[in-house]
Each structure stands twice: as structure tokens, then as C-alpha cells.
Amino acid sequence: MHRVEVYLKPHLPDARGLSLVKDIQDLGITTVTAVSVADIYWLDGELTADRLELICRRLLADPVTQDYRLSPTDIKPDKQAHTVEVAYNAGVADPVEDSIMKALRDLAVSGVRGVKTAKKYLIRGNLGSRQLEMICGRLLLNPIIQHIVRPGQPIFPQNPGYSFRLKQVDILDNSGLLEVRKQFDFTEDELKAIITYFRQEGRKPTDAELETLFQTWSEHCVHKTFKGSIKLGDQTIDNLLQSTVMKATEELKKPWCLSVFEDNAGVIDFDGRWALCFKVETHNHPSAVEPYGGAATGIGGVVRDPLGTGLGAKPILNTDVFCFAPPDFPYRQLPSGVLHPRRIFKGVRAGVADYANRLGIPTLNGAILFDERYLANPLVFCGTLGLMPKEMAGRGQQQPGDLVVVVGGRTGRDGIHGVTFASEKLTEESSAASYSSVQIGNPIVEKKLIDVLLQARDRKLYRRITDCGGGGLSSAVGEMAAETGVHVYLEKVPLKYSGLTYSEIWISESQERMVLAVPPDCLDELLELFASQDVEAAVIGQFSHDRRLKLLYQGKLVCDLDMEFLHHGRPQLKRQAVWQPPRPPAPGLPPPPA
Structure with a gap:
């Protein structure tokens, strides 16, 4: 050495x-x-x-x-x-x-x-x-x-190997149910639905099945609070998102709205020939615990959303809005386990700038706010505008028999439980345990991925594309296959290092990955194109017609879920709202003259 x-x-x-x-x-x-x-x-x-x-x-x-x-x-x-x-x-x-x-x-x-x-x-x-x-x-x-680094520490520690062992959880047993409650933040109604489903299946769930449900039903992936039933007095609002923002958009029904509420980003007509694709998302929790990496992968992730919309838009500009506590906040008042706002500020700014600059995508506007209420919970909004031919704005649809191809970066432990971490309340304990929830970005890999994907799009080498972001392959492949079904062979997923379990491979949120649905007769040309640009591409499965999510590892079935239950079996969240009319203080008027 x-x-x-x-x-x-x-x-x-x-x-x-x-x-x-x-x-x-x-x-x-x-x-x-x-x-x-x-x-x-x-x-x-x-x-x-x-x-x-x-x-x-x-x-x-x-x-x-x-x-x-x-x-x-x-x-x-x-x-x-x-x-x-x-x-x-x-x-x-x-x-x-x-x-x-x-x-x-x-x-x-x-x-x-x-x-x-x-x-x-x-x-x-x-x-x-x-x-x-x-x-x-x-x-x-x-x-x-x-x-x-301490004296005597190994510089190149060996990654542990992994020997396959199927893990099943007895959710009908009190100890098994206690384990599920401890590991997963399901609501009681969700747990009841899961128990009922597996009773009907006549078996215990595997850890991969519970992980898949946990990711798919997380706040980050499904917005279950916005889609819940909220009661305020005698009034019940059924699906806040659908009855407000979506309702207004549908009622207006503007012809220039080409794709709304159905893909990774929204698309509008620009001039009859070109379409504009826009997406903004937050990366708050990851930026609170690792500002540079959290913000960098925030901008990297939102750049991939237009790329994974329709048949693929070219990202052309970014926008950012940051909200931090004051950078001169006294250190002595800083809660335990919380990074100082100055450190968060510097890390977030550097992370967004470094990642976007290496992609060659300019940041054209933005804003920054300071308020003590953002202490320990900064808001990091990242947005990207993409450009695509108008005829490519509609979401593609794979056919049974098409191949599942993952392209771009390799899969590691970084980002595991990232969407569920982002859905939870940030505490000192969650910060300490979140090391694997923070993704690590590599903009050079993403830059090469963007360039080669646009070439593949123009050659019509795939039928459908989505980005592999929150939820990892679990979300990307699971959502793509909702109307068809899919068989995935997890040992075929390219890994950064050995030792990952089948569940870790499935839910990892490692960055710079996209998933394609590729017709078999286009596969050789697509693989040759990606190899010519030094971008990895691997066939990891095939879309089916049975509307089931089947995962296999070394020939062993580790997950078999009905798509209807996975995507539509979640009980609607019910919440009671309380509103108290504001009571302004009485004005301090002088007493009337005698």
C-alpha cells in the first residue's frame, strides 16, 4: 500500500x-x-x-x-x-x-x-x-x-460477505408484531391491512415485502397526509391534494398542460414544437444531518426527474430556495446533536453549486431566508427545468416481455431508508442513526448518464423511463410495473461492494440511477451505446402480465406481492383538525379623558 x-x-x-x-x-x-x-x-x-x-x-x-x-x-x-x-x-x-x-x-x-x-x-x-x-x-x-483516522486502523477494511438466508416475520405473533412496530412506522390501520392480506395469502411476510410496503406507503412516496380524510367540525375534506390543487388544475383544463399529476414532473407546451418540464422538491432532512451531501443529491435527484418524465427531457437550468437559522446563532444555545446553521448554510450552498456546476447546468435564480425557527430543520428546495420535443411529453408504457434495465451508478448502502427517514420527525436519535439514509452523489456519473440517455431516447431504444430516487428500485420498478407485473433478479444488480442483502439491494437509494423498459430487440444496441460512453447498463428483470411484484435472489423467491394491494391497499389516513380563531391582543389605548 x-x-x-x-x-x-x-x-x-x-x-x-x-x-x-x-x-x-x-x-x-x-x-x-x-x-x-x-x-x-x-x-x-x-x-x-x-x-x-x-x-x-x-x-x-x-x-x-x-x-x-x-x-x-x-x-x-x-x-x-x-x-x-x-x-x-x-x-x-x-x-x-x-x-x-x-x-x-x-x-x-x-x-x-x-x-x-x-x-x-x-x-x-x-x-x-x-x-x-x-x-x-x-x-x-x-x-x-x-x-x-487513528494509528493502526485498517485503511482498506474488508466488506463482509453475504450468505443468503430468507427472513420471514411472524406478524401474527406478539413478538413478531413488536419487531415490525419497532422497525417500521406503519399506522395501526396499515398494520391491520397487512395482517389481513397475509392471512389471505396463508403465509408470513418476508422482510423484503415489509420493506416494499413501508417504502411504497411512506409519506414521501405517496403523500398520505395530503391524500387523507381530514375532519374539521362538521366538514370532512376527502383527499386534500385532490380537492384543492388537482381540482383547480382539472377544472381549468388548459390545453397547454400536457402532463400533470401523473409523472415525475409537470409538462407544458412551449411553442407547439417544444415542451417545458419543471419539478421542485425538498431535501430537508438529509441536508440537516449532512449538508453538503444532502443538498448535492437534492439537486442531483431533481435533475433526474425531468430526465425521467415522458420519454426524457434535457435539464437546462436549476433554481434553489434555502431557509436556515441565522448563521450567527450562539453556539451555547445549540441543541445537542444539531449542526450549527453556519455549517449547514456553507455545506448546502457548496453541495448544490458543486453538483450543478459539474453537470454544466446553471442556477438562474433562487432565494434565501433566515429565521430561528429553521434551526435543526432547514428547508432546501431544489428545482430543475427541462426541455423536450412535445411529442415525447406523454409517459411511456412498457409491454409484457420488455426488459428491466438499470443504468448509471452502482448500488450501495448509502440512502437506505432515505424516503422513510425523510418522512419522519428529525430528532437527535434519528440523526445519529441516519448514516445510511444520506445518499452520496457522483455528478460525473450523472453527467455521462444524461448525455447517453438523450441519445438512446432519440434512437427510440426504450419504451419507458423513470428515475431511481426515493425508495430506490422498490419505488422505481414497483411503480413502473403497477399495471403489468414484473420479475426482478436482484443478484444481477451492479453493486458498489459485496455484502449487501437482497433487501438492501432492493431499497437502497444510491444516486445516479435510472430504470428503463427496453424491448428485447433493442437491447444489444442500447448496451453497446451505453458501453461506448462508459456508462453501466444491466438487465435485472422482465415485465410480466400477472400484475404481481416478484423478486428473486439466486433463484429463491424473496417477495411476491399483488400490485393491487401494493398500490391501492393502503387504508386512507384519517385526521381530526382543530382550528382556534386568533385572538389579537387588546390595543393599548390610553383611557378616555375624564
Whole structure:
């Protein structure tokens, strides 16, 4: 294994370090005089000295602004120099690692099995252990996805293997029902419906079936509160969404509304030849626990929505609205487990900017609001406008026998339970347990995916497309196959690493993935096109005609759900509304003159 440290040349100012000095001063620590930041790369492989020098000079270091060394600096520990190295946790995807591996292939360098990265911070100043701990916890790392590298820790931990074992849950038994209540946030009515269904099926549900129902019936995926029955006094509002926004749109019935409330985004006619596709969504909870990654994947996800609408729109511009607590909010008043608004602000802005810039999509407008009520619950709205030929605005429809093809990024543990995490109340406990709910984005993969998908669209190589976002394959494939049925072979899904269970493969919300319905006679041309652009494409199943969702893993059936129950069997949520008329304070008028 080889360790490479890349650092700025001594005569250049360290912008990252200077920014950290200011942030440390904002914490009330005034004894830090300087911070320098270096990038660390570990290369797992057997490399000759010449090959290693080639990698450092041509790939890892900028010869104009940076130098590199192949061994760590020997800094004697004292009260004036503190070294901290921060790396990603095991299982967290780092896009830089993928880019380096791709570049090594382009340089014809073989023998490197893996790459890991880290940041090294050299902090100079008189600091106590508690002050250093505060700097690390509040500025240098996010424990959701990162850790401090300690001596003796393995740099390349082995991913555990997975041996298949079908897990069934006895929901008729008290202990089994208790497990379901603990793991899944079903309402009591939903639990009753699930118990009734499996009684009729005459068997116990599998974990994959419960996960599928949990994702499909989540607030994020189905908007069950907006679709619920809300009673206010003697008045009952049945399906708030349908009786307000949808009702007004349907009553107006404008001819230029080409696709509304039926696809991943709304589509309107622009000039008779072209159509505009628009979508806005929030990424609040993920941005609260991991601001950079949460916001980056927010913009990455909303960009894929127009791409997955109709037969595919080209994303051309973004818009963003951010709501944060004041960036000068006192640290001493910050609740435990909550990131400081300044850190959230900087991370969200950087995440949206970095992801969109790497896609080449400009942000043309937006807004920002500050209010203390956004503490611990920032609002991060991301929107994208797409352009498509008018005749491609309607949603496609697959045929039984068409192939299920997943394209783009690989599947990992990042993003597991993301939609259910986004549907729940954010607490200190949920934040601590949410490390796998935050997706990690790779905009370079998405950029290549966008370009090649538009070529496939114009060649008419698929009948239908959707983005693989909230709920992962569970939502994307499950919704696509609602009117037909589908058989999915989970072991065929390309993985980032080994060790994922069949359920994790199915519900993972790893980014940069789309799902296509491809006629068998178009498959070879589609696979050849994607391979030519270095974008992965894999056949993972086939649409059927039995209106059942069937998942198999290594030939074993792990899920078999009726589509009617999956999409229409959820009991309607019932809520009682309470409204109290406002009571303005009595005006403080002076008493009338005597």
C-alpha cells in the first residue's frame, strides 16, 4: 500500500486553511494562528517507483500549485501543532475514488486494487483537548459519514460477505408484531391491512415485502397526509391534494398542460414544437444531518426527474430556495446533536453549486431566508427545468416481455431508508442513526448518464423511463410495473461492494440511477451505446402480465406481492383538525379623558 500526501507549495496562500481559521474564531477559540490542509491518497496495489511517480505527477498533484510526498511528515506532537486526518466511513461512497480509478485506467496503469482518500489538517496554536475536540466535531468532520483516522486502523477494511438466508416475520405473533412496530412506522390501520392480506395469502411476510410496503406507503412516496380524510367540525375534506390543487388544475383544463399529476414532473407546451418540464422538491432532512451531501443529491435527484418524465427531457437550468437559522446563532444555545446553521448554510450552498456546476447546468435564480425557527430543520428546495420535443411529453408504457434495465451508478448502502427517514420527525436519535439514509452523489456519473440517455431516447431504444430516487428500485420498478407485473433478479444488480442483502439491494437509494423498459430487440444496441460512453447498463428483470411484484435472489423467491394491494391497499389516513380563531391582543389605548 502506498500513501501520497498532496499539499500546497509554501509560497501560496491556503484558502481552505484560512477559512478554517475564521470558522474556529467564530467558535470563540482565538488561540489558533494557522491551519494548513493537505489531501491524502492511499493506493492499494503493487506499483514500481516509476509508476507511482507517474500517478503523482500526472494525476494527484497539480505541478503549478502543489507538491507531494510519499511518506507522512514527521511533526513532533506539542501544544502548538495538532494533526488530524479525516476519512470516509466504511461503506460510504467517495466519488473521488471512482474518478481516480477511471483515470488510472486511462493512464494504462494496472495493479491498483483500490483507492481511499482523506483530508489532513495541521492546526497550529495553543489548544486543549476539549477545544481540539470541539473543532473536530463542529468543523472538520461529520460523524454521519466520516471518522478521524487513528494509528493502526485498517485503511482498506474488508466488506463482509453475504450468505443468503430468507427472513420471514411472524406478524401474527406478539413478538413478531413488536419487531415490525419497532422497525417500521406503519399506522395501526396499515398494520391491520397487512395482517389481513397475509392471512389471505396463508403465509408470513418476508422482510423484503415489509420493506416494499413501508417504502411504497411512506409519506414521501405517496403523500398520505395530503391524500387523507381530514375532519374539521362538521366538514370532512376527502383527499386534500385532490380537492384543492388537482381540482383547480382539472377544472381549468388548459390545453397547454400536457402532463400533470401523473409523472415525475409537470409538462407544458412551449411553442407547439417544444415542451417545458419543471419539478421542485425538498431535501430537508438529509441536508440537516449532512449538508453538503444532502443538498448535492437534492439537486442531483431533481435533475433526474425531468430526465425521467415522458420519454426524457434535457435539464437546462436549476433554481434553489434555502431557509436556515441565522448563521450567527450562539453556539451555547445549540441543541445537542444539531449542526450549527453556519455549517449547514456553507455545506448546502457548496453541495448544490458543486453538483450543478459539474453537470454544466446553471442556477438562474433562487432565494434565501433566515429565521430561528429553521434551526435543526432547514428547508432546501431544489428545482430543475427541462426541455423536450412535445411529442415525447406523454409517459411511456412498457409491454409484457420488455426488459428491466438499470443504468448509471452502482448500488450501495448509502440512502437506505432515505424516503422513510425523510418522512419522519428529525430528532437527535434519528440523526445519529441516519448514516445510511444520506445518499452520496457522483455528478460525473450523472453527467455521462444524461448525455447517453438523450441519445438512446432519440434512437427510440426504450419504451419507458423513470428515475431511481426515493425508495430506490422498490419505488422505481414497483411503480413502473403497477399495471403489468414484473420479475426482478436482484443478484444481477451492479453493486458498489459485496455484502449487501437482497433487501438492501432492493431499497437502497444510491444516486445516479435510472430504470428503463427496453424491448428485447433493442437491447444489444442500447448496451453497446451505453458501453461506448462508459456508462453501466444491466438487465435485472422482465415485465410480466400477472400484475404481481416478484423478486428473486439466486433463484429463491424473496417477495411476491399483488400490485393491487401494493398500490391501492393502503387504508386512507384519517385526521381530526382543530382550528382556534386568533385572538389579537387588546390595543393599548390610553383611557378616555375624564
